[in-house]
Amino acid sequence: MDFQENADSKTRRSRGRPRNWDAKTAQNTIKSLDRAMEVFEYLSEAQGKALTAIAGEMGQSPATVYRILVTLEGRGLVEFDPAAQFWHIGPRAFVIGSRFLRRTSLVDRARPILRRLMEETGETANLGIEREGAVLFVSQVETHANIRAFFPPGSLSPMHSSGIGKALLAQMDASRLERFLKTEPLKAFTGRTITDPDALRRDLESVRDRGYAIDDEEKNPGMRCIAAPVFDVNSEAVAGISVSGPTSRIGPHDMVRLSHPVREAARDLTRAIGGAATAPRA
Amino acid sequence: MDFQENADSKTRRSRGRPRNWDAKTAQNTIKSLDRAMEVFEYLSEAQGKALTAIAGEMGQSPATVYRILVTLEGRGLVEFDPAAQFWHIGPRAFVIGSRFLRRTSLVDRARPILRRLMEETGETANLGIEREGAVLFVSQVETHANIRAFFPPGSLSPMHSSGIGKALLAQMDASRLERFLKTEPLKAFTGRTITDPDALRRDLESVRDRGYAIDDEEKNPGMRCIAAPVFDVNSEAVAGISVSGPTSRIGPHDMVRLSHPVREAARDLTRAIGGAATAPRA
DNA sequence: TTGATTTTTTCATATGTTGAAATCTCATTT
DNA sequence: AAATGAGATTTCAACATATGAAAAAATCAA
Structure with missing residues (x-):
């Protein structure tokens, strides 16, 4: 229930090897996934954005961002508005995110x-x-x-x-x-x-x-x-x-x-x- | 606002090459990202789950699922409860998902x-x-x-x-x-x-x-x-x-x-x- | 029609992901 | 107290696949 303070203190208890909580946390992260989530998060901050704009502002290749968005679109996590050529956060993201409240x-x-x-x-x-x-x-x-x-x-x-x-x-x-x-x-x-x-x-x-x-x-x-x-x-x-x-x-x-x-x-x-x-x- | 029916009709207009909307859509999706999102979505359906349970039920390697969760945790999209050893959807997912509503x-x-x-x-x-x-x-x-x-x-x-x-x-x-x-x-x-x-x-x-x-x-x-x-x-x-x-x-x-x-x-x-x-x- | 712009695909390559197995901890039992 | 079991992390080498550049395709504006 209280993961708030554990997150920064060393209180974190778990089985298995302890995580390297000093700087090396990034060791076990999946880079491409993290980049994709960065795009996802960035998109959510805008009211809607075109592919080129996202890629440009994030300093990423349009091709990569495109593939990320298409993948997320496949799960309804983002939506594409063909009229405005804009990408948006999708309904599935809302559904998933709302489940956070069940526990909170x-x-x-x-x-x-x-x-x-x-x-x-x-x-x-x-x-x-x-x-x-x-x-x-x-x-x-x-x-x-x-x-x-x-x-x-x-x-x-x-x-x-x-x-x-x-x-x-x-x-x-x-x-x-x-x-x-x-x-x-x-x-x-x-x-x-x-x-x-x-x-x-x-x-x-x-x-x-x-x-x-x-x-x-x-x-x-x-x-x-x-x-x-x-x-x-x-x-x-x-x-x-x-x-x-x-x-x-x-x-x-x-x-x-x-x-x-x-x-x-x-x-x-x-x-x-x-x-x-x-x-x-x- | 509602591009609902655009998604399935051929109305989809965009610049650039048209997507191959017949079966080959998977061509441009990023497999690892899609798998990660599958884990994310799966986790949201449960009230909280242990690593082994998730991996087992999804038929994935615990190591992979672990890395996915750690990566998402880094962005607050999932949370780890050290007491129960359970993973949950995190507050960031809620924040991002809620932005879906902002569009309208x-x-x-x-x-x-x-x-x-x-x-x-x-x-x-x-x-x-x-x-x-x-x-x-x-x-x-x-x-x-x-x-x-x-x-x-x-x-x-x-x-x-x-x-x-x-x-x-x-x-x-x-x-x-x-x-x-x-x-x-x-x-x-x-x-x-x-x-x-x-x-x-x-x-x-x-x-x-x-x-x-x-x-x-x-x-x-x-x-x-x-x-x-x-x-x-x-x-x-x-x-x-x-x-x-x-x-x-x-x-x-x-x-x-x-x-x-x-x-x-x-x-x-x-x-x-x-x-x-x-x-x-x- | 042409040119400019933006999206989508192709392709060769290096990068990064993967699972198996080893390692480590905690919790429980002996 | 020590041993054991169960589950969480990490290591490592193999190889799958993500990546960006550039080409291709399509639309829009003039």
Whole structure:
């Protein structure tokens, strides 16, 4: 289930001879197949491309690229549009790729990433999604420290007073955000909770600028929290990752420091679930 | 958009030498690449498989399969689970495959329409297109209800036993329909699946009269489905929209009731992609 | 019609893939 | 603890086959 961290650590366990994980990994790769997959991947990035264009841009012989495309076409992995003379990704690729999701639950994928995040930062790492206008904490890895932040998985927290919630709100399009503001009262939990819609809008603006959200004792006194969004394949923010800890360990300067591993973890998880972030919302 | 029929007709136009479309197509395919893609596809059908199992079942040398998998792993197209010693489809395959949908704005345009349809009807809303003689589900919005219909995007379903499929078949011109009937066997899935060509022709007739198609437990027992076609700018039926749910919520009377929002959603999407329906086929 | 452009095929050659067998590890049993 | 079995990697030599250059074929534009 957790191949995320194994991939780079030496944890990789298997029977048989261990792979030469130092530089020689390329030893067992099939060159022609790798080149073909490069073409396949390159094609997927374009909205459609002519043979000569692909070959030219990739510095490959047109003959070779042609044969690769014809082969893949035979399996429906790519398609040829005779009218425009363009090659495209085919339906079979979609069918095969979609099977990836059968096995992928966000929570499973997140676990090793959360663990690493906890180890790097020394603080409790959390995963949350949006449910019914609130943040639902679905997974966490607790720090070893005696004073620790704790959200029982399954607990709910209002969007406007949690780091993950604000990271998600910051990615909503304007109309959905306005709908949210109309529906949900911005209840105060501490003196620092943002209860004014305009103040929240401004805060979300800076969340987008920074790339991460901060909960600065806005829900629980003495607790700070740094969060970043996770995107799915449609570039929709579907979850958030955060670290949370006591103000005694997380001071004003620490938030910038902690934001890096948090953002990285969010990016890793985005990648692990086949997602992709786009430019921050317009 | 849909070069579906071009692929089999001789319409294929291109510059350069024409391909030998008779039997010699294999001439330009790269054998090793084709074998590798066979492994890739085979792997996607399993929930995960050990190297030896794959090699054994495919009649290939473990060494070769191993190298193929390692190569694909290098690009994230497959993943290795060290704990279970299993190979799986990887996130990159999902990302690349999903780009198949980008070629058409259909999916993007459909999303808000599907969401509204789901909210109006309370049932799962689906979008499907025809690919390779089957319905390919490309998008859906799930209901909140606990008992729900579920078609994972990327899954395929035979035309004759799905609402969307029949909505599309009903719009085919006679010759294409006959070709379809000659090619595809009408496999039975439940006692209600239409397996007789004449019965199917009659059903499609009434689909045209009504303006919507019904799947009355013809694929999955206990599940009903109401579907309507979506047209492109050439008035060709390129997709179908449906809602599907359990018979406990969708009774005989509900189908008429549900047909209105479904047809409206299909009309909306038709409009959103710049399409137009003409009078039902002559 | 001609010329320019792009795709597809041919062909000789070197490159790279292949499977068998050897090697190595882990997990289980003795 | 050591041995054994099962399965994963790697090595190696043979030879299949992928490769690019160039020719051929077809379409498009003028």
